[in-house]
Amino acid sequence: MALTDLLLTVLLLAYPTGALAALGVGGAAGRRLVAACGCTGSLAGLALGAVCLGRGVVPTLAAPFLPLTGLALRVDGLSAFFLVVVGVVGGAVTVYGAGYSAAYEGRYSLRLLGAMLNVLLLSLCVQVMADNALTFLMAWEAMSLSAYSMVLTEHDRPGTLRAAHWYIAVTHAGFAALVAMFLLLSAGDLTASFASMRSASLTPGVRDAAFALALLGFGTKAGLAPLHVWLPMAHPVAPSHVSALMSGVVIKMGVYGFVRVAVDLLVGGPPWWGGLVLGVGTLSALLGVLYALMEHDLKRLLAYHSVENIGIIFIGIGAGLMFRSFALPALAALGIVAGLYHTINHACFKGLLFLGAGSVLHATGTRNMEELGGLVKRMPRTALCFLVGSCAISALPPLNGFASEWLVFQTLLGGSAIPQPEIAVIMPIAVAMLALTSGLAAACFVKAFGITFLAIPRSPEAARAQEAPGSMQIGMATLAVACVALGLTPFVVVPVLASSLAGLRAVAPAAVTFSLALPLQVAGPSGQMSPPILALGLVLLATLAWLALRVLGADRRLRRGDTWGCGRIGQTPRMEYTATAFAEPLRRVFAELYRPTRDLSIDFHPASRYFVQSIEYRSEVHPWIERVLYDPLLRGFRAAAGWIRRLQAGSLHLYLLYLTLAFVILLTATRWWR
């Protein structure tokens, strides 16, 4: 037990030390201190999670040494798993940040950035270990606010303020829902432990309300459609390592909270819960990838993909909840395991991709893909890491994205076990939408990697790009290795995940039998695969083909020449295919959804319409969901704010009147209450 206590202490001390060091020490030394403390804390969290998962111990800590009583920590299987997620990404991100934030020196406040980074990491760790609502909510708010301050880092850039406002407004709406939910669950006592909430007997109406509030509150943080609007705005404007942390880990807290409440505290519910989550997940996955396809800002594209992947995670969890309500515990466990597996996978590859995009931004100063290109020769290591991430997110075997999507598919295929065919039919539709999503994701990442890294540079900045500094490379390489490792070892990850669910009453881990032998076997719907053998086979076959060409005497001459261009001389970047052109066929196919605006003006020669002098073409896709759903809301909000503003007239007499009124009303209210 001593080991876990030691790790917990290191974790709880390292981050605050880092935050204080950041405030106290500036310059390169400060950056290094921030990275060292953040990395130490993350590694301690990672080790703590790993020890708890490996040994099955559940350390607890009530915090008598803090002035606020009622804080309580407890590391069960689910917490330990999320500690690992925070640790892996947090470690890589802090190391990367040391190099990346050097460019901010003298321009933006590095002290605040470093301090908030550590506060964010601490609040993430505390939050997953929280054992009562008070601790959870305080950590939640610390997380939201520290992230908010980091989103504001580049405050003088256009769009940053707007993004930050959206973020803080939506996140607080979600926070309100969470407070209400916990008040319902704990019957008004926020310091009541989670254990007492588990055993509380609630009426179905209260349970339904709590579930709806949880989906709303955690959905805003996770970025589930249609609550996702803030995400594609806020994630891209933050410094890239913060974007990686936000997309990789912070939005996963929505997943953690939802699993904790819906699966652990509420122990599942009626089928419509699962159906709703499944539906929302499917919608998010599809909308996320479709809007990502239209995006030519590299970081916005990645942010939309976070919406997609959160959708995939919730498809798994929703299916799990649904199986739970039909008393199919093995399949329920499979669904939640699949969702959690995709959680850590997405944390790794999305963290990696954001760090890669950060390196590109660092080297070229632009996020616009139409101005990039040819970086594979100028930044070979960044390109390789980004390629690994692209393959992983496109669910290509044998990388980690494939392993978890395969599990989600297997979960959904188990839908045939649901006794009511009219409900079971939901599953194949989800399968089809998931398949469409992963196909479109592959198309999107051919675009993202191909346009950004391949062919000829489209701007002088891209042509002058230099490889990222060492610390940034280490950060990316760590996550790339994690992607490969998680992809090759589902036969280790899946049983560990299944055992981490042991404390959850909603699923029966004993009923899940994942074979530990090499082929990964799934209990219910039975399917098999073995990523390590698959990877080995692919490498072997490619090597064999290469050797065979040599041995069997294929011609080995190789000549460099110009790209063939129908006889024209010289090739310029303007002849290349652009990101817009690449996505054009899909934009036409889904035109009903995108409703693009087009602006085409052709300037003809005055003598004849057969001679065109210039063509100007402009086309934009603006997500109409924002317009339809949020514009009325915003209008109402503005009207209400205008009305409320009258209260604040600036007159001291009026304020004194308010004070007196409020005081008298409160006094009478307390008297009546008794």
Add this chain to the structure above:
Amino acid sequence: MTIGYALEAAQAALALLLAPGLVGLVRWLKARLQNRRGAPAWQPYWELAKLFQKEVVISSNASWLFRVAPFVVFASAVAVTLLVPILAVPLPFDGVGDLLVVVYLLLLGTFFLSLAGLDPGSPFGGMGASREMTVAALAEPTVALAIFALALSAGSTNLGQIVARTTANPAAALSPGHLLAFGALFVVTLAETGRLPVDNPATHLELTMIHEAMVLEYSGRYLALIEWAAGLKLLIFFSMLGNLFVPWGVAATLTPAALALAVVSLAVKLGVLAVVVAVLETRIAKLRLFRVPELLSVSFVLALLAVTSSFLLR
């Protein structure tokens, strides 16, 4: 066990050997149907041999990815021939990958080929890559649903088990779910292997082409690998259509007689499908690119009906 692995190797070798011939056969059949004499069916073998003997010319814009992609495409296609029951079930590698793995392995090849299409910076390559990924993405839900329909009756996504269940229960092959899924997967086969009406494999410089535009910059041994892999893909889809839906003839025991029967039945199935495709390609014109999604949605609806009927008729 050793026999099993020998069989795997033999199956992959047979697939590699037959693939160019299958492409040639379809071409020859088409030529005869169109009153042309046509090149003999073994012409693709000579073409491959010729390409292997030719020098490679690579665009000066291209990176290492352009030179790696052919090997990824080729290796993933050969890996699939080790998983799909072309001759016998159950194969020793049956547990290495199921039907979903097969689909995503093929997507891996498509992914890298599309990247390689973008690499030289040629507008043709970009156009081909964009269209190839569009078609691949839109075909994906149909494939997944067809898998669902098959897995539903077999209780597994394992290829060996799907074949075994249908062999054990021949009536299942005629169930509406099976027939509809066959129709859906047939349309997908046309799309994924670049046949008419989705893509025209016979043309090189036409604004409507997909696959040929993407590989335009390839030459010599790299082009040979890619062409061979494309042939393998055709053979893989044909043998999946033949062996998963009409599993008779697939060897369940490793006796010489059963294997001989398997080879003969494979030849018959491939021949029949080649004739069907040749007739189809003679009878219909290429669809406009933006009509292709309509064709794919037809196949999607077929697959959805397949799954629904399997659910309701259980």
